[in-house]
Amino acid sequence: MQSSRFLVPLCGAVLALLVGIPLLFIVLQAIFPHLAQGSLAAPLSHLQATLGDAVLLKLTANTVALGLAVVVVCALIGVPLGVLRGLFDVPFARFWDVVLLVPFMVPPYIAAMGWILLLQPGGYLQQLTGIHMAGLLFSFAGVVLVMALNLFSAVYFAVSRAVQSNGSRLAEVANIFGASHWQAFWRVVLPLVLPALAASLLLVFASSIEEYGTPAVLASNAGFFVLVTGIEQRFSDWPIDLPGAAMLSIVLMVLALSAWFAQRWVTAGRDYATNTGKPNATSPRTLGVWRLPVCIVFAAVTLLATMAPLFAVAATALTGTLSGGLRWENLSLRHFAGLFEQGSQALSAMSFSFSLAAAAAILTGVLGTLLAYTVLRTPGRAVAWLDGATMLPNAMPGIVVAVGMILAWNQPWLPLTPYNSWVILLMAYMCLLLPYPLRYAHAALRQIGSNLEASAFVHGVGFSRTLWHIVLPLVAPAVGAAMLLVFAIASRELVASLLLAPTGTQTVSLFIWRQFDQGSIGQGMAMSLITIAMTCMLLVAANGLTRWARSRVNAF
Structure with a gap:
């Protein structure tokens, strides 16, 4: 199991990027009111006025x-x-x-x-x-x-x-x-x-x-x-x-x-x-x-x-x-027809949202599986800290994640930043939705135990081959179900999209929200009906994958 220890710093670095840095900058901004101007002057000077x-x-x-x-x-x-x-x-x-x-x-x-x-x-x-x-x-x-x-x-x-x-x-x-x-x-x-x-x-x-x-x-x-x-x-x-x-x-x-x-x-x-x-x-x-x-x-x-x-x-x-x-x-049916007109904002919003949601589903699925495996299979104090850090996204509401992303990546001294690009939206989705594949992978790994991996190591199979040919096939159905959930939720997420969407781009949720705001309620509800139908189908598929995963694990 020594070869799996590289996963601890890798997972720790990704968690720090997605969770730790935004949380740190929220705390720093609360302490230093002029942080956005690059100054650490007058710490806590606004605290009394704010709390009072x-x-x-x-x-x-x-x-x-x-x-x-x-x-x-x-x-x-x-x-x-x-x-x-x-x-x-x-x-x-x-x-x-x-x-x-x-x-x-x-x-x-x-x-x-x-x-x-x-x-x-x-x-x-x-x-x-x-x-x-x-x-x-x-x-x-x-x-x-x-x-x-x-x-x-x-x-x-x-x-x-x-x-x-x-x-x-x-x-x-x-x-x-x-x-x-x-x-x-x-x-x-x-x-x-x-x-x-x-x-x-x-x-x-x-x-x-x-x-x-x-x-x-x-x-x-x-x-x-x-x-x-x-x-x-x-x-x-x-x-x-x-x-x-x-x-x-x-x-x-x-x-x-x-x-x-x-x-x-x-x-x-x-x-x-x-x-x-x-x-x-x-x-x-x-x-x-x-x-x-x-x-x-x-x-x-x-x-x-x-x-x-x-x-x-x-x-x-x-x-x-x-x-x-x-x-x-x-x-x-004119509202639905308007959604699918060539060059419509609705088509652009759906394409952008579904692409981001697919990327978030794939990346959180991979990261959640690696995190769950690292926490369950690797001993040490660092893993205990890593396990505690995986709980932070559960306590970070969407608007808190969005605020942290803005404060962290909109600093004037940064030479390169994902702010005002689709990357920051993807990072926010990953932070918010990581708990889903993490929990599913954690439950699947606890069910299959570690005896199959131990047998592979005894027979001289390397760590990477064991992970690829034994662990991943067994947890894939459960993680796949979680990825479908991530896709469904990310494609309709509102508050992070509202604060972080790049200039000139729209997600599905932003399109619906702005249609309501502009008085085009019929077209907004037509898009809503499509969103609800898609979510229902994905959750049915996720439920089927989960049942199949349990049957496979029980067969072992």
């Missing part, structure tokens, strides 16, 4: 309130549905799984625009029923509800799979030994579900505090501003406030790290393991007279979370004009 600013306190309080409120609503929706799906024979269970995954695949800013078109005065709801709900939508409660309907799927799937894997069988055992259904749930099912529930709620909190599109579209109209919109405002409004943006970025990252540590504290010492071997297949419990009410609940959530925003997106994309309303004679 009521705006900073208000933005932080709003961000925390929004994140916690979204977590609560996601738990209220996702946990009951997940428990029902895991414990009982829910009618049309596979159908509900598919349709409840769709909200998580719809970019939040597109979902927010769909809700505006649906609920605003003169919107589709008023055209169909005569009422509108603009008062609810453009309020704190409306923002929370829209974000929760977009994110609760993470809680639903985490809870349902955790209950299904062990909770259902062990709850039956508890019932046999005299426990009531509620006792079995509180003392058996819930403890087993707790780690998965905590992890999913952490994901919801982190996603909600770093989301830019929904707060920018909805919350600002309600006079509710958060850290993400505050950071973007300091870059877009004159005079540009780099120290303020850096300080807000640090506060946002501290919140994300605090959520991660809170999850570790909740689950520390609370992990439960079974010692009964491989779980036996059990039949889910019947719902009896509750079949219809449960179906109604699932249908109602599906209608709100999936069908309503998708209806608004599709209706806008397929109608000639918004003023024409929902009428047969207003149906048109």
Whole structure:
């Protein structure tokens, strides 16, 4: 294994380039207010004014309130549905799984625009029923509800799979030994579900505090501003406030790290393991007279979370004009035709986005595999530090990465810089999305163990040949699935693209955002529909690859 030690400095250098340098410059800019002018004068001179600013306190309080409120609503929706799906024979269970995954695949800013078109005065709801709900939508409660309907799927799937894997069988055992259904749930099912529930709620909190599109579209109209919109405002409004943006970025990252540590504290010492071997297949419990009410609940959530925003997106994309309303004679494909006209900005945006997303998928796949292999197979203190560094991208929201990239690579003394080129966008995508292939490769490598590599080394096979002919073929399906996810997410990423896109270029997300901003909503929604369809197909392919990978590993 000595020959694999070259991977430690290689992986460390790449992580420093993608993660360490941007993070360092955020901290330096927060300390030295004149860093952008090449001066280290007056360190911390602005700190008292910044930390004492009521705006900073208000933005932080709003961000925390929004994140916690979204977590609560996601738990209220996702946990009951997940428990029902895991414990009982829910009618049309596979159908509900598919349709409840769709909200998580719809970019939040597109979902927010769909809700505006649906609920605003003169919107589709008023055209169909005569009422509108603009008062609810453009309020704190409306923002929370829209974000929760977009994110609760993470809680639903985490809870349902955790209950299904062990909770259902062990709850039956508890019932046999005299426990009531509620006792079995509180003392058996819930403890087993707790780690998965905590992890999913952490994901919801982190996603909600770093989301830019929904707060920018909805919350600002309600006079509710958060850290993400505050950071973007300091870059877009004159005079540009780099120290303020850096300080807000640090506060946002501290919140994300605090959520991660809170999850570790909740689950520390609370992990439960079974010692009964491989779980036996059990039949889910019947719902009896509750079949219809449960179906109604699932249908109602599906209608709100999936069908309503998708209806608004599709209706806008397929109608000639918004003023024409929902009428047969207003149906048109002209928005789609406009996207594919020769020389259109849409074609250019798709070509640019898909090329960048493909490059990000390939590079993060390679880097994530090498990092996972290095951490699992190479001993030493340096590897422990490397393992800790791989956690940093999880705690860096997209806007923090973008701020760090700007501060690091827009320095006047740099002889060569990727700033204002497609390279900096690629670096930002890699930093943001590296955790996906890293986790998939880590899980795959832990499943196959190291005995096959040891056997190859014993028989005189070199390190590079062992890596190429044994390790990579076994982890390729899992990493391939992660690369598909990276491609799908990178091709629609908004906030980093908004701050870092080179002059004169557009990504798909920027094209959609600017169409909304310019009033060309129909063409923006046509592009949105294509984006959603592509994301769904890629995630289905990723799911198929993941299942194939597990079957191959089990065959070994």
